Amino acid sequence: MSEIVITRTREQLKREYYKALSRKLILLTVCITGILLFIGLFSLSVFDSISLGETYEIIWNHIVGNNDYEPRSLEWWADRYIWNRSIPHILVAIIAGCCLSICGALMQSLMSNPLADPYTTGISSGACFGAVTAIIAGITFSSITGEMGIVTNAFIGAMIPALIIILISARIRMTPATIILIGTGISYFFNSMVTYLMISTDADTLKTAYIWQVGSLDGMTWASVPLMFTVTLVGSILVLLSWRQLNLMSLGEESAVSLGLDVQKFRILCLILMSLMTAGVVTYVGIIGFVGLVAPHIVRLVIGGDNKYVIPLSMAVGTLLLLFADYVAIQFANLPVGVVMSLIGSPVFLILILYNHKSRGVLY
Amino acid sequence: MNRIEEAKKEYKAAERKKLMLILVFVVLVAITVPITLGFGVYKISLVDSIITFIQHITGNITNPKADTFIWNVRLPRALGAITIGAGLSVAGAVMQNDFKNPLAEPYTMGISSGAFFGVVIVIVSGACIIPGLTGQSAYMVNAFVFSIIPIVLILLVAKFRKVTPVAMILIGIAVMFLFNSISQVMLLASTAENLADAYSWRVGNTSRIGWSELPLLIAVTVVAICLVWTLSRKLDVMYAGDRGAQSLGIRPNRLRIASMTIVSLMTAAIVSVSGTIGFIGLVGPHIARMFVGSNNKYLIPASAAFGALFIAVTDTIAKVTGPDGLPVGVISSLVGGPLFVYILIKCRSKVWM
Numbered sequence: 001m002s003e004i005v006i007t008r009t010r011e012q013l014k015r016e017y018y019k020a021l022s023r024k025l026i027l028l029t030v031c032i033t034g035i036l037l038f039i040g041l042f043s044l045s046v047f048d049s050i051s052l053g054e055t056y057e058i059i060w061n062h063i064v065g066n067n068d069y070e071p072r073s074l075e076w077w078a079d080r081y082i083w084n085r086s087i088p089h090i091l092v093a094i095i096a097g098c099c100l101s102i103c104g105a106l107m108q109s110l111m112s113n114p115l116a117d118p119y120t121t122g123i124s125s126g127a128c129f130g131a132v133t134a135i136i137a138g139i140t141f142s143s144i145t146g147e148m149g150i151v152t153n154a155f156i157g158a159m160i161p162a163l164i165i166i167l168i169s170a171r172i173r174m175t176p177a178t179i180i181l182i183g184t185g186i187s188y189f190f191n192s193m194v195t196y197l198m199i200s201t202d203a204d205t206l207k208t209a210y211i212w213q214v215g216s217l218d219g220m221t222w223a224s225v226p227l228m229f230t231v232t233l234v235g236s237i238l239v240l241l242s243w244r245q246l247n248l249m250s251l252g253e254e255s256a257v258s259l260g261l262d263v264q265k266f267r268i269l270c271l272i273l274m275s276l277m278t279a280g281v282v283t284y285v286g287i288i289g290f291v292g293l294v295a296p297h298i299v300r301l302v303i304g305g306d307n308k309y310v311i312p313l314s315m316a317v318g319t320l321l322l323l324f325a326d327y328v329a330i331q332f333a334n335l336p337v338g339v340v341m342s343l344i345g346s347p348v349f350l351i352l353i354l355y356n357h358k359s360r361g362v363l364y
Numbered sequence: 365m366n367r368i369e370e371a372k373k374e375y376k377a378a379e380r381k382k383l384m385l386i387l388v389f390v391v392l393v394a395i396t397v398p399i400t401l402g403f404g405v406y407k408i409s410l411v412d413s414i415i416t417f418i419q420h421i422t423g424n425i426t427n428p429k430a431d432t433f434i435w436n437v438r439l440p441r442a443l444g445a446i447t448i449g450a451g452l453s454v455a456g457a458v459m460q461n462d463f464k465n466p467l468a469e470p471y472t473m474g475i476s477s478g479a480f481f482g483v484v485i486v487i488v489s490g491a492c493i494i495p496g497l498t499g500q501s502a503y504m505v506n507a508f509v510f511s512i513i514p515i516v517l518i519l520l521v522a523k524f525r526k527v528t529p530v531a532m533i534l535i536g537i538a539v540m541f542l543f544n545s546i547s548q549v550m551l552l553a554s555t556a557e558n559l560a561d562a563y564s565w566r567v568g569n570t571s572r573i574g575w576s577e578l579p580l581l582i583a584v585t586v587v588a589i590c591l592v593w594t595l596s597r598k599l600d601v602m603y604a605g606d607r608g609a610q611s612l613g614i615r616p617n618r619l620r621i622a623s624m625t626i627v628s629l630m631t632a633a634i635v636s637v638s639g640t641i642g643f644i645g646l647v648g649p650h651i652a653r654m655f656v657g658s659n660n661k662y663l664i665p666a667s668a669a670f671g672a673l674f675i676a677v678t679d680t681i682a683k684v685t686g687p688d689g690l691p692v693g694v695i696s697s698l699v700g701g702p703l704f705v706y707i708l709i710k711c712r713s714k715v716w717m
Contacts, residue, residue: 113465113467114465114530114533114534115465115467115468115472115533115537116467120467164705168709171709172709177466178708180466180467181466181650181704181708182705182708184467184646184647184704185647185700185701185702185704185705185708186701186705187701188642188643188647188697188700188701188704189697189698189701189702189705190701191697192693192694192695192697192698192701193698195567195690195694196690196694196698199690199694203556290541293537294537294538294541297534297537335548335549335552336548336552339545339548339549339552340545341545342541342542342544342545343542343545343546343549345541346538346539346541346542346545347538347542349534349537349538349541350535350538350539350542353531353534353535353538354521354535
């Protein structure tokens with residue numbers, strides 16, 4: 001009698017498990033297909049006298065080193081255009097999407113707070129302050145000037161809040177609430193300085209500063225890729241490897257400690273890692289919002305809260321979201337990518353929340 | 365027995381201390397208001413301004429010009445500032461309590477972005493919900509109507525299915541992003557002057573408040589604060605978590621929605637008058653909590669008193685920076701940000717978690 005019950009539940013469990021697994025696989029497939037599609041479409045928008053299939057051919061040929069076309073032939077031009085203008089842009093979008101959404105997922109798990117995003121500890125306002133002082137006041141924190149001056153300034157500014165939090169954490173015991181509150185205090189301070197600087201300047205400089213603040217993927221060249229890529233790759237691998245610890249964290253601090261995790265240390269290490277990753281991206285593309293906050297939520301609403309899957313799938317969803325928004329922004333309207341992203345993304349998000357079934361074991 | 369007596373005494377002493385703290389804040393507010401009357405574009409010395417004020421009350425006006433400034437411009441502004449500070453701070457305290465989230469604030473449900481959207485519609489297209497209305501009153505009406513859309517949405521959803529606190533927050537985030545992106549698209553397609561208008565509306569400002577809108581604002585705020593204060597015992601129970609609250613005889617979801625609706629309506633009224641004043645709604649309750657703890661019976665009045673004091677002081681500083689100087693929102697973050705971090709480190713507060 002009891003055996004029957006067990007086998008039935010086991011079968012049921014199996015079925016449920018496969019169903020959940022297939023949902024994850026479907027989401028992943030959709031994302032990867034979408035990303036590949038937008039790589040082609042984007043290249044097409046840069047150089048439109050070839051077909052969609054040929055763009056993939058040209059990209060592939062370049063990757064395998066088979067790109068010695070006859071100079072000034074159609075393929076030669078296509079290769080140059082796509083490789084020098086479209087590919088860096090796409091790569092930056094992919095890296096930024098991955099990095100921001102992975103940081104968002106990490107932060108939400110660490111703080112066990114659905115309102116947390118990569119910028120919660122004040123990274124964005126610090127970076128913004130750095131960049132705006134360079135743009136408006138012309139003050140740089142290092143000896144580097146010009147375009148790179150803004151970049152280094154933003155990076156240094158982005159690290160200030162993290163440094164403050166780390167310094168304080170040596171003195172008092174940090175709970176997620178303390179970290180969040182200190183981050184909020186710091187970011188309010190920097191934001192008010194930024195507002196002050198922006199009010200006191202002329203319209204043209206204001207516009208440059210504003211565009212930086214909103215975030216933009218325009219004008220990305222190969223020069224921006226290496227640093228972002230390295231930081232994001234190393235960081236992502238580290239985060240992906242620590243999914244077990246993150247799952248422990250979601251059980252609550254006390255349970256995590258009793259299961260053998262040094263929560264304080266782990267949280268600070270993660271914060272440092274995350275600050276470096278976010279700073280690396282924000283420095284080049286400015287403050288792109290929405291994706292870091294919403295991509296992990298979308299993933300959790302679809303597949304549940306296991307960080308083993310949430311983190312990689314957040315990367316995929318975030319990248320797709322950013323690429324799609326960027327394509328639409330460039331193709332149909334001259335709008336900042338962040339605006340388009342929230343315009344498209346928030347209805348999707350709203351529908352997902354409203355049609356979310358409790359059975360999927362969602363959320364906190 | 366002795367021990368019990370001692371504990372009782374200690375408890376009474378702690379309660380008295382909390383009451384004293386609240387009283388101190390209230391007294392400070394009462395001192396700040398007359399002082400703030402002396403600051404502004406038109407130079408009137410501190411003593412003169414207080415004399416003018418008393419003269420107006422006794423009906424014996426000697427300096428009509430100063431009297432106009434004090435009575436028609438500065439007094440409503442000062443009263444508006446303390447109302448806004450108290451209202452936003454209490455709204456923040458209730459939201460943080462409802463969602464058990466230290467990042468929650470009055471605007472978490474998307475009220476500010478809804479209001480902004482309403483104002484942008486007036487600025488760009490000139491259309492108002494009530495036809496024929498123009499100018500400042502059109503801004504206010506539209507801001508109020510659009511800022512309650514997110515609340516209505518959440519109430520509708522809650523009617524048909526069970527909404528967890530997290531789902532409410534997520535709905536708020538979604539609505540906020542949606543409204544913000546539409547406003548931004550509309551503004552980017554519009555002229556530079558419209559952008560400047562919208563931007564200056566958005567950065568919260570107390571200088572728009574006059575006698576015409578003040579009575580309604582004060583009435584709404586006072587009623588809302590009193591209502592949530594009567595709920596304070598029930599709100600306390602929410603700290604026990606939803607299940608704990610349920611077993612103590614409270615319907616957490618109902619209470620959450622009710623209190624959220626009350627403070628959101630108040631916030632909508634405030635935002636439609638003053639624009640989005642940040643910082644105080646988030647940080648005011650935290651600072652009050654560090655002084656009096658999480659007991660809502662004291663926390664709500666303490667938040668109100670502290671918020672009123674803080675905005676009254678920062679508004680005075682804002683007036684000192686001149687007519688084109690910094691808006692009160694900027695000043696409050698500039699002063700309050702470092703102050704907040706300092707208090708946080710000093711108190712090593714374990715009020716949260």
